[in-house]
Amino acid sequence: MEPEPPEGIVSVTRVMSASAERIFDLIAEPSIQPSWDGNNNLASAAPGQRVHQVGDVFKTTLTNGAVRENHVVEFIEGSKIAWRPAEPGKKPPGHLWRWELNPINATLTSVTHTYDWTELTDSTRLAVARAMTPDKLRESMDRLAVLARSDG
Secondary structure: OOOOOOOOEEEEEEEEOOOHHHHHHHHHOHHHHHHHOOOOOEEEOOOOOOOOOOOOEEEEEEOOOOEEEEEEEEEEOOOEEEEEEEOOOOOOOOOEEEEEEEEOOOOOEEEEEEEEOOOOOOHHHHHHHHOOOHHHHHHHHHHHHHHHHHHO
16 A cells, blocks of 8 residues: 655546557647646636646636646656646746656556645645645546547
């Protein structure tokens, strides 16, 4: 049995029936993210923002109408991507969304999705951060898996 992660890190892993390249393309293209967002938090993102490297910033609009600038802080094409959301023009408050993909073979990929709020500095966001559960991450994973399988 795996040890419990420390408070502030929520992570789930599952195997998806799609190539790592296919899954990664769905994650790295922000305009597709609302279709697999299991938190029903993302309303839209403009096309043409495909992430290519650390330092890229992509914008998403939340269901409440707020805009977020997502600062890419980790990137390895086809295997790892992570970003820190922030209000426009502001420094990210310290939470991070990470995806790690490990190919099993050409049609199966182990995918780990992590929400890490160990560096969150904005106390007004702590209640929402603490409410992020593995089940909520798993919902995004499940939707992404269906999309990757059906559209690939």
